[in-house]
Structure formats: C-alpha cells, structure tokens
Amino acid sequence: MAQQDIILIHGTWGSGEGWGPFADELRGLGLRVHTPTLRHHGTPQTHDVWDLAQKVRALSLTDYVDDLQREVEQMETAPIILGHSLGGLLAQLLAARVPNAGVVLLSPAPSRGMFALYPSMLRLWGPHAFTWLLSRPMWPVSLETFDRRIANVHDRQDNAQRHRAHCAESGRAYREMSLWFLDRARASAVDPADIQSPVLVVGGTEDRCVAPGIAKATARRLGDGAQLRMMRGADHEMASGEHMPETVRLIEQWAREHRLVPSS
Numbered sequence: 001m002a003q004q005d006i007i008l009i010h011g012t013w014g015s016g017e018g019w020g021p022f023a024d025e026l027r028g029l030g031l032r033v034h035t036p037t038l039r040h041h042g043t044p045q046t047h048d049v050w051d052l053a054q055k056v057r058a059l060s061l062t063d064y065v066d067d068l069q070r071e072v073e074q075m076e077t078a079p080i081i082l083g084h085s086l087g088g089l090l091a092q093l094l095a096a097r098v099p100n101a102g103v104v105l106l107s108p109a110p111s112r113g114m115f116a117l118y119p120s121m122l123r124l125w126g127p128h129a130f131t132w133l134l135s136r137p138m139w140p141v142s143l144e145t146f147d148r149r150i151a152n153v154h155d156r157q158d159n160a161q162r163h164r165a166h167c168a169e170s171g172r173a174y175r176e177m178s179l180w181f182l183d184r185a186r187a188s189a190v191d192p193a194d195i196q197s198p199v200l201v202v203g204g205t206e207d208r209c210v211a212p213g214i215a216k217a218t219a220r221r222l223g224d225g226a227q228l229r230m231m232r233g234a235d236h237e238m239a240s241g242e243h244m245p246e247t248v249r250l251i252e253q254w255a256r257e258h259r260l261v262p263s264s
Helices: 019-025 049-057 061-073 085-095 118-133 144-151 156-163 170-178 212-223 241-257
Strands: 005-009 032-034 078-085 101-107 201-203 226-231
Touching: 005 061, 005 085, 005 118, 019 032, 019 212, 049 226, 061 085, 078 085, 078 201, 085 101, 085 170, 085 212, 101 241, 118 144, 144 156, 144 201, 201 212, 201 241, 226 241
Parallel strands: 005 032, 005 078, 078 101, 101 201, 201 226
Antiparallel strands: none
16 A cells, blocks of 8 residues: 655745654654645745745745645645645645645635634734735744744744744735735635545634634635644644644544554
8 A cells, every 4th residue: 555645835934844843743654744845935044035035926826836736746645735824725725626635724824705804913914915915025024023923832942943944925925815805816715615535624722823713714614524623722833842742643633534544
C-alpha cells in the first residue's frame, strides 16, 4: 500500500521551512509530508526578500492554487490537504480542484462572503487596507504586534525566531480575500459542493488573528462532512509551541477515523 501523501500549505508571510517539528510529527504518523513554499516567498536568511516583495505583490490567490495543483499532480496518492490561516483558504480552493483524501484547516482565513469584521481582526488587518487596494507588498507586522495580536499565548523567544523568518505577502491576494466584493473574478469563492472529502476544521479560542468565529463559520459552510474542533487556550499559531501536540493529536484522531494513517 502506497504511503499517504499530505501537503502542508503555509500562511501569510511564511514559507515551507516554517513547519519545523510539526511536519516531523506528521511524518511520525506514517505520512509522506510535502512542504512547498508559495511562489515568491522565502526567509530573509535564504532569499532577497526585497526582490521577492516586488514579485509577490500582484500575485492572485489563483496563482498560488495553480502552483499547488501542479505540486499535487506529481504525488503518488491523492493527498490530505492541510492549510494554516491563508493556507487554509488555499487548501479549500485546491481541494475543490483535485482528488484528495481529506482536508485539514487550521484556523483558516475567511472565504468569499464570510463575515470577518471582528474587532481583533480589524485592529490587526485594518491598517493594511490601502496596501491591498493598490496591490502593494504587504510587509510583516512588527514583532510587538506579532506578540500581541497573532502569537499572543506563545513564548516570546519562540515568537522572535519565527518573526525573523517572515517575508512580504501579496496585496492583491489579500484584496481578493478581504475585499472580496471588489473582485469580479471571485478568486476567494469556495463552493462546498466541490469538496466531497472529509474535513477537519481546528480553531483556537484565543485566536486574535483569525477570530474563532471564522473557523466555526467555515465548518458550518462545508456541511456535514466537516468536523469542528475548538482548542481551548490556543492562539493562531497552533502548529507550533505548547499547543502543537494537541493539534497533532486532533489530526491523528481524525485521520485514524477515516483510515488515512496506518493502524498503531
């Protein structure tokens, strides 16, 4: 029997290198783990992020999904598609296109038409609105803001290490997602009927970056095939730090239920 593939889709300002121990834990479940980096992303330690910023600024959500589809088409098995944050939205868009074994959404970003005007999200994302409108590079927030509004229950030393690896994000992609009513191409639209595989949605009760209501709304929208698990005390960065073991446990439980990992 072929080893089950899983693709991990990172979120805003990230790269495939950022999964770290989380990817190792999934390998320990017997999964073949793929950690692609979205186009024109990378860490300041290995890339010229100023150059990348000028290239990433006008990329569409559709550009990202096109690249991910090509990656999936090279895999031996129909993969589990896992996405975090912006990657959670991309995971849904990808799952609507390609055969897959299941979908895992960790604090997914909102899809088209979803209410997202939560106070904590407005405080974090509101200042970037003109960047989105003008398709400019969306640079990472300060470490202080990252500590307070994204990884708010994480260890500060760990936050500093993660923050140093951030790069610019596409202003256009964020316009398509956050100002969806301006996008005639409907790039952030997810049709639940196109996702027929089992879905696990995980949210954090202390998430200030993508409010807990978004995870709940995503699970409702995806229907009976979606399981919702809310992690008490977890912030947005649930794939790292003290809440990572619980995140892995939830994924393992769901994967065993659907016979996606070898029996223990």
